[in-house]
Amino acid sequence: MGAADPDVHGAVHSWDLSTGVDGPGTRFVAFLAGCPLRCLYCHSPDTWTTRSGDWTTVAELMARIEGFQRFIEVAGGGVTLSGGEPLLQPRFTSAVLRRCKDAGLHTALDTSGSLGDRADDDLLTATDLVLLDIKSWDPALYRRLTGGTLPPTLRFARRLAGRGVPMWIRFVVVPGLTDAVSNVDGVARFVAELSTVEKVDVLPYHRLGQRKYAGLGLPFPLPTTAPPDAETMARVCDQFAAQGLRVTGV
Numbered sequence: 001m002g003a004a005d006p007d008v009h010g011a012v013h014s015w016d017l018s019t020g021v022d023g024p025g026t027r028f029v030a031f032l033a034g035c036p037l038r039c040l041y042c043h044s045p046d047t048w049t050t051r052s053g054d055w056t057t058v059a060e061l062m063a064r065i066e067g068f069q070r071f072i073e074v075a076g077g078g079v080t081l082s083g084g085e086p087l088l089q090p091r092f093t094s095a096v097l098r099r100c101k102d103a104g105l106h107t108a109l110d111t112s113g114s115l116g117d118r119a120d121d122d123l124l125t126a127t128d129l130v131l132l133d134i135k136s137w138d139p140a141l142y143r144r145l146t147g148g149t150l151p152p153t154l155r156f157a158r159r160l161a162g163r164g165v166p167m168w169i170r171f172v173v174v175p176g177l178t179d180a181v182s183n184v185d186g187v188a189r190f191v192a193e194l195s196t197v198e199k200v201d202v203l204p205y206h207r208l209g210q211r212k213y214a215g216l217g218l219p220f221p222l223p224t225t226a227p228p229d230a231e232t233m234a235r236v237c238d239q240f241a242a243q244g245l246r247v248t249g250v
């Protein structure tokens with residue numbers, strides 16, 4: 001059975017259309033279920049387990065995507081696989097990306113990179129853009145923040161640059177956790193070394209997922225943390241820009 005077999009199944013949590021944030025243009029975004037991390041600032045705890053998704057074949061998801069293909073193309077967009085963590089289901093992710101690419105659609109992969117080793121070369125060949133979350137530079141903080149380890153993400157980033165895969169880097173500013181000058185500087189210096197980074201999205205922590213935690217009967221992990229103020233956001237953006245990077249922030 002080949003990687004692009006239409007019968008490969010994946011757990012798909014939901015899908016949506018979005019403009020500007022999940023890659024260029026208007027995009028069909030499929031949120032795959034399951035994630036190995038447990039980020040303290042996660043706003044989608046409802047996607048953490050594969051049980052939260054519906055088992056869907058590649059052919060079924062493609063049929064849905066193709067229903068929007070004309071609209072997506074006119075809007076200069078494409079398809080983004082997000083989550084959860086799409087690399088938790090690498091066969092399904094690879095097959096969908098390949099089918100989209102063969103259909104002439106721009107493809108993007110939204111990932112933390114923590115399972116980057118599971119992305120084989122075929123998957124990366126079918127990927128036009130990677131939206132890569134680098135959540136912290138300090139390894140101990142990364143562990144505390146996510147429950148995972150930092151090196152796989154850095155390894156994946158270097159591999160993408162080596163293969164010429166364009167990247168948009170995402171960095172979430174969480175007051176008291178990720179916003180320290182030295183932490184931001186570490187990420188910014190690392191990213192500046194990656195030749196295929198097109199831009200850095202600096203995103204503010206927000207509490208919009210709070211209700212989802214309540215609905216799942218889970219404690220909200222950062223009950224006393226407020227979103228960053230404008231001054232902090234501007235300082236973090238400036239730190240990335242100082243490394244010669246194109247930055248978008250709010």
Ligand code: SF4
Binds near residue numbers: 039
């Ligand atoms: S990687 Fe994303 S989906 Fe997974 S826990 Fe972190 S923020 Fe949530």
